[in-house]
Amino acid sequence: MSQTSIDCGSIHVEPGELISATIQIQNVMDHDSGKKISGLCGDAGEYGNEELRDAFFDFCQAWQTGIDFITEDGRAMASLLSSALNAYLDADLISREEIDRLGRLIKLSS
Secondary structure, three states, rough: OOOOOOOOEEEOOHHHHHHHHHHHHHHHHHHHOOHHHHHOOOOOHHHEEEEEHHHHHHHHHHHHHHHHHHHHHHHHHHHHHHHHHHHHHHHHHHHHHHHHHHHHHHHHHO
């Protein structure tokens, strides 16, 4: 059953938006997966001296560490969005089933 939105009191959820956000985050993380900054750093001769090359190499390593953390966080965010969507959909289904059940009980008692 396809839904355009879920309303739970003051909470309004657009399942399609959660799905879209999850997919977009996963696509960005997959696109950058496995790419390494270390390939940017060349030989000392390209920089004029070894100290400058070493400084750039250290910068690249720090940059790579940051990218790895961002990628890890992005994957975790996509997973949490997916879990939240599933929780909302499950709760909505249970609520609808319970309302239907109560409606049948009311019909039977009248």
